[in-house]
Amino acid sequence: MSALALMGRTARRIEAATPAHRDRAVDGLRALALLAVPTGHWLLGGFTLSADGALHNASPLGAFPEFAPVSWVLQMLGIFFLVGGYASALSYRRRKGSTRAWLGGRLARLGRPVLGVTAVWALLLPLLRFGLGVPVDTLRTASTLVVQPLWFVGVYAVVTALTPFCVRAARRFGAWAAAPLLGSVAVVDLLRYGPYADAVPSWLSLLNILPGWLFAYQLGVSWGEGRVTRRHAWGLLLGGAALFAALLLLFGYPASMVGVPGEARTNSHPPSLLVLALAAAQSGAAVLLRDRLGALLRRPALWAPVVVVNLSAMTILCWHQTAMLAAAVPAAYAGEVAGLVGAPDSAGWVLARLAWMPVFAGLLVLIGRYARGFESPWTEAGPARRALAGLLAAGFGLFALGLG
Helix, strand or coil, X not given: CCHHHHHHHHHHHHXXXXXXXXXXXXXXXXXXXXXXXXXXXXXXXXXXXXXCCCEEEECHHHCCHHHHHHHHHXXXXXXXXXXXXXXXXXXXXXXXXXXXXXXXXXXXXXXXXXXXXXXXXXXXXXXXXXHCCCCHHHHHHHHHHHHCCHHHHHHHHHHHHCHHHHXXXXXXXXXXXXXXXXXXXXXXXXXXXXXCHHHCCHHHHHHHHHHHHHHHHHHHHHHHCCCCCHHHHHHHHHXXXXXXXXHHHCCCCCCCCCCCCCCCCCCECCECHHHHHHHHHHXXXXXXXXXXXXXXXXXXXXXXXXXXXXXXXXXXXXXXXXXXXXXXXXHHHHCCECCCECCCCCXXXXXXXXXXXXXXXXXXXXXXXXXXXXXXXXXXXXXXXXXXXXXXXXXXXXXXXXXX
């Protein structure tokens, strides 16, 4: 059987197994947001090579600030939180047990893959350092990249825990339940960037973390409760786009949605008002396009990849940086390699990095064949193994944060 015929047969099997009530549009939006994470990290993350052969993080945005609009397209965490809130609202409404049991199950599904990737890297570090002689600075760079997407899981776990309160707010205030979160971030931004910024402590920006990411999640919960209409969606789309343009053109917000080395301000860590403006516009567009997207995904050839991506969601999130490192760390022994190891400061680097993207994707698929087991319940892992995994994960976390 040819590969094309096998793919067609698999697509038809997935189509036949899909329940009639499945919301294909929401799954499609989740898959799109998921794939934007590795795509963004692979395109906008590079490495320089120091004299001792160690890898250090670099970004093409430092040399090509005109590429900042690419980050507007690839920053889709707002969509991810939106569909996460939507799915949580539906799941919470259909729960058969207690709220505590419902929440425990959802948090366990988030925690197992994170524990798995960090424990595996804790075992890899001494092997790479003492077995293969990989420089310590390379290991620190790698650890930082591995941990980089995992902050999202922690934040997502917190907002998931707030689902019961979000549901109550949605039922009472509808789409407007998210408005105070937007206002909170606006106030903090005014304090840290306004006329009295010099008198404001730096830690104040941390107050934006929870409301900044809860904003789109609350919109999703309201959507799941049937309280977001097309009129609301148009308001989110147009209002978010107008606010986004005003913040960029009139208030001097950085154009990039991700951090750029050397820049004093960043939009994403913690989220600024610009992130919420983009999330609002994206959320409005998602609600408006839902029916069209759902109809499009009735085609088995398009629906099958969406199912595969969603089934491997946490594997993609947790292991995509490892896939890139699996190519870059060995390449560093050969010196600079176009698009992989070397300053990302030329058009040639950009073209070469695009050529490396399928390699990273292939490595992620290969890693995922083994790593996806971390997403399933650890039924065969007793308390001792789980405790060991926790200790290894904690040790890796300390090393990645520069504390070990």
